[in-house]
Amino acid sequence: MTAAGRVPAPRRAARAVLVRAVRGGAERGGTWGEAVLGEFDATAGTWDAFRWTASGLRVAWRERRARNRLAGHARTRRWVRPGIVTVLAVVALAAAWLVAGVRYVPTTTMDPTLHSGDRILVDKIMYRWRGLHHGDLVLVDSARLGIGGTPSPIVRRVLGLPGDRIACQDGHYLRGSAELDRPRPPAGQALTCPATTVPPGQVHLVGDNTVAAIDSRQFGPVPQDAVVARVVTRIWG
Numbered sequence: 001m002t003a004a005g006r007v008p009a010p011r012r013a014a015r016a017v018l019v020r021a022v023r024g025g026a027e028r029g030g031t032w033g034e035a036v037l038g039e040f041d042a043t044a045g046t047w048d049a050f051r052w053t054a055s056g057l058r059v060a061w062r063e064r065r066a067r068n069r070l071a072g073h074a075r076t077r078r079w080v081r082p083g084i085v086t087v088l089a090v091v092a093l094a095a096a097w098l099v100a101g102v103r104y105v106p107t108t109t110m111d112p113t114l115h116s117g118d119r120i121l122v123d124k125i126m127y128r129w130r131g132l133h134h135g136d137l138v139l140v141d142s143a144r145l146g147i148g149g150t151p152s153p154i155v156r157r158v159l160g161l162p163g164d165r166i167a168c169q170d171g172h173y174l175r176g177s178a179e180l181d182r183p184r185p186p187a188g189q190a191l192t193c194p195a196t197t198v199p200p201g202q203v204h205l206v207g208d209n210t211v212a213a214i215d216s217r218q219f220g221p222v223p224q225d226a227v228v229a230r231v232v233t234r235i236w237g
Contacts, residue, residue, distance in 0.1 A: 009102075010046045014053040021060040030063035102235065103139065109213035110155050113137070119235045120155070127230035132158050132203060134175070137231035140205060144226040145219050153228050156215055157183065160204030166216075167195035173206070183208040193217040203227070 018040060022033035029037070036056040043049045105118040114120065114137075122139060132138065139153040160166040164175050171191050173180040183206055185191040191210055194217075198204045202221040207213020216222065 011043075011049045014046075014049045015040055018053045018056045018060075021057050029060065030067070033060045033063050036060075101229070103229075105155060107154075107212070109207040109209050110137070110157075111209040111212075113157075113208045114155060114231075114234060121232040121235050122229040123232050124229045127227075132161065132224065132227065132230070134158060134161065138205070138227045139229040139231065140222065141226050141228050145222060155231060156205035156207055156213070158203050159206045159216070160198040160221070162198050162200045162202060164204065165195065165197045166193070166204050168193040183210050185210040196221065 018037055022029035022037050028034060033056065036052070036059050040049070040052055040056070043052045101122050101124060103120050103122050105114050105116060105120060108116045127136075127138075136158040137155060138158060140156055142152040142154045159173060159180070160175060167174045168191050169179075171185060171189075173183070173191070173193070189211055196204070196216075198221045201224055203224055204216045204221045206215045206217070
């Protein structure tokens with residue numbers, strides 16, 4: 001369950017797949033399939049739900065196959081295609097959960113780009129292959145930064161990559177000699193940061209809300225392996 005009491009979408013989808021496999025279009029399925037379905041809500045976490053659904057598919061398959069033997073091979077052939085589709089659906093759900101996920105933004109440190117309460121879609125795998133780029137929004141494990149009292153992970157923007165020299169001047173960030181448009185402090189607020197060159201294997205991170213955010217101005221560049229995901233898009237707020 002989520003903090004708001006809602007069942008996460010992957011669990012709902014896994015249960016729907018199991019219901020379809022056990023019951024088909026009927027009100028009830030076989031004895032063993034219904035028993036497996038009845039225990040689904042006792043699973044803990046998304047992966048446990050996926051594993052339970054996979055086990056339930058095997059049970060449902062066996063029960064349907066036993067009934068089909070009695071009814072004839074024609075019905076068996078009609079079950080093959082839905083069975084394959086069901087298995088593929090579970091595999092697709094598991095793959096999607098591995099590659100992507102939805103996270104909650106609990107603070108205002110990325111205003112105005114992201115607001116407190118926003119939900120964001122994140123990429124947990126593909127960014128490792130494509131690498132990080134200037135301007136990427138990323139999730140960072142705050143435990144690796146020694147920040148107390150903050151949620152883990154936190155969202156920050158990649159301002160500097162290895163070899164970049166980052167500095168502040170006249171209320172702007174500089175990357176080398178280039179003045180950056182964002183993040184920009186509010187009118188009347190000074191932007192200060194120690195000039196630094198990003199070491200190999202590290203990144204320089206900033207919060208778009210320069211007044212509220214704790215970022216590389218305080219804790220310096222961070223190891224790239226402290227990044228745990230890349231933000232793909234804002235879903236809703």
